[in-house]
Amino acid sequence: MFKRILVANRGEIALRIIRACHDLGVEAVAVFSEADRSGSWLRHADDAICIGPPESSKSYLDISRIIAAAEVADVEAIHPGYGFLAENSHFASVCEECNINFIGPSASVIENCGDKARAKELALSAGVPAVPGSDGLVANEDDAARIATEIGYPVMIKATAGGGGRGMRLASNEASLRSGFVQASKEAEAAFQNGDVYLEKFVRNPRHVEVQILADGAGKIVHLGERDCSIQRRHQKLIEESPSPALDGELRQAMGEAAVAFARAAKYENAGTVEFLLDANGNFYFIELNARIQVEHCVTEAVTGEDLVRWQLRIASGEEISFQQDDVALRGHAIEFRINAEDPSRGFAPAPGKIEKLFLPGGPGVRVDSHVEAGYTIPQYYDSMVAKLIVHGDDREQALRRADRALAEMQIEGPGIATTTNLHRSILANAEFASGNFDTGFMEHFSIQ
Numbered sequence: 001m002f003k004r005i006l007v008a009n010r011g012e013i014a015l016r017i018i019r020a021c022h023d024l025g026v027e028a029v030a031v032f033s034e035a036d037r038s039g040s041w042l043r044h045a046d047d048a049i050c051i052g053p054p055e056s057s058k059s060y061l062d063i064s065r066i067i068a069a070a071e072v073a074d075v076e077a078i079h080p081g082y083g084f085l086a087e088n089s090h091f092a093s094v095c096e097e098c099n100i101n102f103i104g105p106s107a108s109v110i111e112n113c114g115d116k117a118r119a120k121e122l123a124l125s126a127g128v129p130a131v132p133g134s135d136g137l138v139a140n141e142d143d144a145a146r147i148a149t150e151i152g153y154p155v156m157i158k159a160t161a162g163g164g165g166r167g168m169r170l171a172s173n174e175a176s177l178r179s180g181f182v183q184a185s186k187e188a189e190a191a192f193q194n195g196d197v198y199l200e201k202f203v204r205n206p207r208h209v210e211v212q213i214l215a216d217g218a219g220k221i222v223h224l225g226e227r228d229c230s231i232q233r234r235h236q237k238l239i240e241e242s243p244s245p246a247l248d249g250e251l252r253q254a255m256g257e258a259a260v261a262f263a264r265a266a267k268y269e270n271a272g273t274v275e276f277l278l279d280a281n282g283n284f285y286f287i288e289l290n291a292r293i294q295v296e297h298c299v300t301e302a303v304t305g306e307d308l309v310r311w312q313l314r315i316a317s318g319e320e321i322s323f324q325q326d327d328v329a330l331r332g333h334a335i336e337f338r339i340n341a342e343d344p345s346r347g348f349a350p351a352p353g354k355i356e357k358l359f360l361p362g363g364p365g366v367r368v369d370s371h372v373e374a375g376y377t378i379p380q381y382y383d384s385m386v387a388k389l390i391v392h393g394d395d396r397e398q399a400l401r402r403a404d405r406a407l408a409e410m411q412i413e414g415p416g417i418a419t420t421t422n423l424h425r426s427i428l429a430n431a432e433f434a435s436g437n438f439d440t441g442f443m444e445h446f447s448i449q
Helices: 012-024 038-044 062-073 089-095 109-114 116-125 141-151 173-193 249-265 297-304 308-316 397-410 423-428 431-435
Strands: 004-007 027-033 045-053 077-079 155-163 167-170 199-200 208-217 219-232 235-241 270-278 284-290 333-340 357-359 366-370 386-391 412-413
Touching: 004 012, 004 062, 004 270, 004 284, 004 366, 012 038, 012 199, 027 038, 027 167, 038 333, 045 077, 062 089, 062 412, 077 308, 089 109, 089 412, 109 116, 116 199, 116 219, 116 249, 116 284, 141 155, 141 199, 155 173, 155 333, 167 173, 173 199, 208 249, 208 308, 219 249, 219 284, 219 297, 235 297, 235 412, 235 423, 249 270, 270 308, 297 333, 297 386, 333 397, 333 423, 397 423
Parallel strands: 004 027, 004 077, 027 045
Antiparallel strands: 155 167, 155 199, 208 219, 208 270, 219 235, 235 333, 270 284, 333 386, 357 412, 366 386
């Protein structure tokens, strides 16, 4: 096991990684921007190094500053968390060149999995079903129009290097395809410095279901069940749960085996998530692999009892997975709610500010992962998520009751601050959500109570 690692992230996930390190007797070094100088996670780290001004591009996304901090701190490994540089193959490559262990898959695997067109080809070669679409990248509007006619409208235009809903457009006819092609390409170029796009058949009313996998250096790969991430807004997840209300044992096994098959074809190592679309007829289609720990990993931890971040550290240090696929069992039901500093009544506008009143819920089956505290000022420079509420119950009904109670208890208040707490309570009160019969279009017709 490593003796000392650097955590190349901030906030909730930085604190989560620091805790996992300490559970294993590993020293954790935090980095921070000037905006995060008073961050609570820094007090829990064994050391902390300032890496630049508030802007992400000059701090958390600056590879040279991260590497310099790692060398000064004399660490053996870097954990990237999620977001920022977590799926940056160049960063992983630089770590390798500097003889620093990157806690995640290799640079080449990140590159192959991060290119969605290439990943789709890999999935098909492994016998994993994928959404019908273009054979690789689409060069221009005319080619896009021809392919769309072949596979049939509606189609999705997708950036090959995309993420978070950026570089995506839905087209229902040739006119919207041509304008959407240009818009998606420009958006992708601005966001990812890569304007390449491809086409996929639009799957109507799907569920978004992802499978958690672990893979060690000895070639052992296991899956730890699925998470249903269908409650999302503009392709940003709001609520995740495990197990999915839409899956039975047979479908769960088939999707798990498909996830493992893809990971094996990709020569994947460490923790990862294979994402699928599930249609109303029970057909599932590969869409991508996220080569990192997910925000919603906590629901898998709740139902399996496995510490995924600790497994990341153990696998990266050369340990092998100590359990078999048959040992994995999903116990009860878990749901995660992302608490964002956003105002749903103002189009989900960011609502940062200084927290003057804070109460985080607890009790049986309730977990809160957060870095905030009373007196903390939520900065305007980063992602708006301030907490994750995870509830666990013997079944979904009990988990829903605990969720409503915990959300009612939660208080994050201060001048200018608004959160999505009441939005989640409104979703819980919705009959469609309560029944478990929903899809990715849920938020399009949902009305906040």
